[in-house]
Amino acid sequence: MRGALEQIYKALRDVGVGYVAYVPGYPITDLAQSLGAEIAVNEKVAFECALGASATGIRSLVIVKQLGMNILADPLVISATHTTGAGIVVLVGDDLGPRGSQIEMDSRFYGPLTELPVLDPAAPGLYRAVTEAFRVSEEYFIPVILRVTSDVLEDASTEAVIREGVPASLQQTPRRFDRSIWDLTAKGRRQRHLAKVLPALSEVSEASVRVELRGDRGVIAAGSVIPMAERVCEETGSSLLAPLYSYPLPWKTIERFLEMHRLVLVAEGPGTFIESHLKDVRGRLTGHLPYGRVKANDLRTALSLIHISDLRGSIEMETAASRPARRSICEGCPFLPLYKALSRIDVPIAGDAGCTILSLRMGAVDMVYGLGSSIGVASGFREKGIAIVGDYALAHTGIQGLINAIWSRKNVLVGVIWNRVAAMTGFQEVFDLEHVLKALMPEMRIVDMPAPEQEIEQILKDELRSHGVSLVLFRGRCTDRST
Ligand code: SF4
Numbered sequence: 001m002r003g004a005l006e007q008i009y010k011a012l013r014d015v016g017v018g019y020v021a022y023v024p025g026y027p028i029t030d031l032a033q034s035l036g037a038e039i040a041v042n043e044k045v046a047f048e049c050a051l052g053a054s055a056t057g058i059r060s061l062v063i064v065k066q067l068g069m070n071i072l073a074d075p076l077v078i079s080a081t082h083t084t085g086a087g088i089v090v091l092v093g094d095d096l097g098p099r100g101s102q103i104e105m106d107s108r109f110y111g112p113l114t115e116l117p118v119l120d121p122a123a124p125g126l127y128r129a130v131t132e133a134f135r136v137s138e139e140y141f142i143p144v145i146l147r148v149t150s151d152v153l154e155d156a157s158t159e160a161v162i163r164e165g166v167p168a169s170l171q172q173t174p175r176r177f178d179r180s181i182w183d184l185t186a187k188g189r190r191q192r193h194l195a196k197v198l199p200a201l202s203e204v205s206e207a208s209v210r211v212e213l214r215g216d217r218g219v220i221a222a223g224s225v226i227p228m229a230e231r232v233c234e235e236t237g238s239s240l241l242a243p244l245y246s247y248p249l250p251w252k253t254i255e256r257f258l259e260m261h262r263l264v265l266v267a268e269g270p271g272t273f274i275e276s277h278l279k280d281v282r283g284r285l286t287g288h289l290p291y292g293r294v295k296a297n298d299l300r301t302a303l304s305l306i307h308i309s310d311l312r313g314s315i316e317m318e319t320a321a322s323r324p325a326r327r328s329i330c331e332g333c334p335f336l337p338l339y340k341a342l343s344r345i346d347v348p349i350a351g352d353a354g355c356t357i358l359s360l361r362m363g364a365v366d367m368v369y370g371l372g373s374s375i376g377v378a379s380g381f382r383e384k385g386i387a388i389v390g391d392y393a394l395a396h397t398g399i400q401g402l403i404n405a406i407w408s409r410k411n412v413l414v415g416v417i418w419n420r421v422a423a424m425t426g427f428q429e430v431f432d433l434e435h436v437l438k439a440l441m442p443e444m445r446i447v448d449m450p451a452p453e454q455e456i457e458q459i460l461k462d463e464l465r466s467h468g469v470s471l472v473l474f475r476g477r478c479t480d481r482s483t
Helices: 003-015 029-034 043-055 068-082 107-114 123-140 179-183 188-210 223-236 251-261 298-305 336-343 354-364 374-379 391-407 433-440 454-466
Strands: 020-022 060-064 088-094 144-149 208-210 217-221 238-240 245-247 264-268 349-351 385-390 412-418 447-449 469-475
Touching: 003 029, 003 107, 003 123, 020 029, 043 060, 043 088, 043 107, 060 068, 060 349, 068 088, 068 107, 068 298, 088 107, 107 245, 107 349, 123 144, 123 188, 123 223, 144 223, 188 245, 188 251, 217 223, 217 251, 217 298, 223 298, 238 251, 238 374, 264 298, 264 469, 336 354, 336 385, 336 454, 349 354, 349 374, 354 385, 354 433, 374 385, 374 391, 385 391, 391 412, 391 433, 391 469, 433 469, 447 454, 454 469
Parallel strands: 020 060, 060 088, 088 144, 217 238, 217 264, 349 385, 385 412, 412 469, 447 469
Antiparallel strands: 208 238
């Protein structure tokens, strides 16, 4: 283990974290697996387990991909004023590009939404960021969000040295949840959070920002952009402001920095979280920096053109044809005959995240709204259509769509790709839901794959003719992995 992963590992060891849960996905799978984290069925359950661990005095960490934040948002929002016990941190990996996700999402926006602190470190600062996150969590009895990007996690630089130890407060036995918070009403708990916690966090944020003053031009850099901004600022004689906290931002320091500099460039990723709060600065919104990942040369160019107020031009949009697929369906995939049969059937077909997404380019499915979404989406079709879902996506959140379809007597055909692994994220074993499905739908059909294409097409057509919910399990083993 080197660089970023090593720093996180050592910080968690030094802090004495006793519970680590994760849900696989790019870019956090390698980190979670190298830490020996426990896999959870979905991010909400992972976070709820961590809340329970925290309540009983166990420091805990939840590791999720960016979209996973949307799944755990409900208990996360509540936990801000509910309060917690031992330190609890949500480490979220944002996918710059995006490379392995359906969208590029900026998890820093969960700061203002949840009113919980968000740390946004560069790779060399990870050890400090992890220990700081646990310190703040225990001081204010709240979960802390530690946002890292794919670039930060993939930094294997040996220069990423660890300079600091663990804060003294973390050397004490962690506390348990204190139920005296219930002396306050919901309104009172929020008043406490707004009057005491958030102002204190603003001071913490001000104390951790780094400022290097050089010239009359300045760069505000965040997260993975910081190390390259340091180099470019030195080369060009520009000042640098690098906050550790994205929420709350160190507003007093930022305002002073803006007053002291004639022109300021904001370099962050993937969104415009900081820039969109500021007036008269340059960045992505003014066309000085590109969307997606920022490179050192982008910064140099932006600084050389910083005197021009608006560089926005037309954007050439990336097409599927111009970029080779990162992954395609494996040769000999047992589910290929199903995808071929689907591509010939003329009803709307909702796919799901997972291997099904690979079949988009061959026209097997029409839409993919995210992990576990297909059954719900297909339940809304005007006529009986098809939902294709992997067994991992079904366990993650798709099963609620199935329960809803049965309960509300929807008209939908559900095809489950049953390979007992989360194939797209590293072949993690999937909980066997077969008995649960039989209990829900005793008349479900099982088809062993690979089956002949025409046979599958006939089964699909037969099921589409019947009214109500149909469930077909397509059971097979991945070709490149024995499961
Ligand atoms: S990983 Fe498995 S299910 Fe996915 S395409 Fe390859 S063989 Fe098919």
